[in-house]
Amino acid sequence: MGRRTEDALLLACARRMVNPAAGEPIAELAARVADWDRLIALAERNRLLPIAHRELRRVDEVPPDVRDRLRAFAERNAGDALRLSAELRRIMTAFAADGVSAVAYKGPALAGRAYGDLGLRTCSDLDLLVHPAHLDAALDVLRAAGYESAYAFTPAQDRAFRAVDGDYPLHHPATGALVEVHAQVSSARFCVRLPTAALIRHARAVSLGGGTVPALADDDLFLALCVHGAKHRWARLEWLCAASALAVRAGLDLRAMAERGWRIGAGRTVLLALHLAGEALNLPIPADTAHTAAADDTVRALAAEARSLWFTGAADDASAAENLRFNLRIRDTRADRLRFAAHWLLTPTPEDWGWIRLPDPIAPLYRVTRPLRLALRYAPGRRG
Numbered sequence: 001m002g003r004r005t006e007d008a009l010l011l012a013c014a015r016r017m018v019n020p021a022a023g024e025p026i027a028e029l030a031a032r033v034a035d036w037d038r039l040i041a042l043a044e045r046n047r048l049l050p051i052a053h054r055e056l057r058r059v060d061e062v063p064p065d066v067r068d069r070l071r072a073f074a075e076r077n078a079g080d081a082l083r084l085s086a087e088l089r090r091i092m093t094a095f096a097a098d099g100v101s102a103v104a105y106k107g108p109a110l111a112g113r114a115y116g117d118l119g120l121r122t123c124s125d126l127d128l129l130v131h132p133a134h135l136d137a138a139l140d141v142l143r144a145a146g147y148e149s150a151y152a153f154t155p156a157q158d159r160a161f162r163a164v165d166g167d168y169p170l171h172h173p174a175t176g177a178l179v180e181v182h183a184q185v186s187s188a189r190f191c192v193r194l195p196t197a198a199l200i201r202h203a204r205a206v207s208l209g210g211g212t213v214p215a216l217a218d219d220d221l222f223l224a225l226c227v228h229g230a231k232h233r234w235a236r237l238e239w240l241c242a243a244s245a246l247a248v249r250a251g252l253d254l255r256a257m258a259e260r261g262w263r264i265g266a267g268r269t270v271l272l273a274l275h276l277a278g279e280a281l282n283l284p285i286p287a288d289t290a291h292t293a294a295a296d297d298t299v300r301a302l303a304a305e306a307r308s309l310w311f312t313g314a315a316d317d318a319s320a321a322e323n324l325r326f327n328l329r330i331r332d333t334r335a336d337r338l339r340f341a342a343h344w345l346l347t348p349t350p351e352d353w354g355w356i357r358l359p360d361p362i363a364p365l366y367r368v369t370r371p372l373r374l375a376l377r378y379a380p381g382r383r384g
Helices: 002-018 026-032 036-045 049-056 064-097 107-115 132-144 155-164 196-201 218-231 237-250 254-263 267-281 287-294 297-312 320-329 334-346 350-355 360-377
Strands: 102-105 126-130 167-171 178-182 204-208 211-215
Touching (some): 002 026, 002 036, 002 297, 026 049, 036 049, 036 064, 036 297, 064 102, 064 107, 064 126, 064 132, 064 204, 064 211, 107 204, 107 211, 107 218, 126 132, 132 167, 132 178, 155 350, 218 237, 218 254, 218 267, 237 267, 254 267, 254 287, 267 297, 350 360
Parallel strands (some): 102 211, 126 178
Antiparallel strands (some): 167 178, 204 211
């Protein structure tokens, strides 16, 4: 009973972010919680501690020490959100001064749009989507500001990396700030067509901590969140909560979102998000769209897998093979599944370049060494 009650209470808190007027039985559930440490651990794992604090802070059935722990985290998180927001505004101002076309993606900008409160998301870094033609300039601006890249590629490796993946993590050794620069919202491995140039053309300004920053348009952001969530098996409930709350606050046409998903190679990806959000968070889904999702055996199976990750901790122990299988199954067509599998098998990654060093003139041989490395990694008895 205690385990189910804690799960139900966390879901009730998340549902309130999607529909604040919903009559969730939060006090009744709180009165039945048997293990508050587990509830807090679940909220932390699912990135929902700030939301749990918001919904439980005035509930008498919550023990005072639990309310104190939640409040302390929420206050720290709010401070972190303000610092990240200020850093995001500084970076975007520097980009604009250097002619770099970029938009904010996820992070504190999403918190304001989804929840109306910067402090309700737990963010550890800033995600920036940069026009591919301006990627070098963006990295130069960040290095001039003191950021250091996690990667040191050769010219051939860099060309290959930005053509397929194009996400560059950087950190600031003095401040500890983390920034990830993306040339695209989805790696080419996932066969989703969301061209960065078009996304930046459709960008809009959003308020952020006393200023504004350019960010993805509401519909583009929702699709990008669906793609991101599926990539990681929707292993964190807050990802779904933010996407759902955004859909409600922005008044998105979810039938149109589902239809557009099929056009960009993410039809089942969007259906999965809608199916999960409708079932877990009571997001209102058009009846025909909900029926299509429920009739898809793959969507139902992947939704069940995602839901199990929220409350078991299995996501923390997931193998690369489990993530691979999930993302292979969610592809829309057989051709996309074949392309995804071929990319996984043959397209080198930074891990391959670190495993063996090949001179740039013979860099194409990484397509041979990668299958060998994978064979050794996934040999029987070894966990990926």
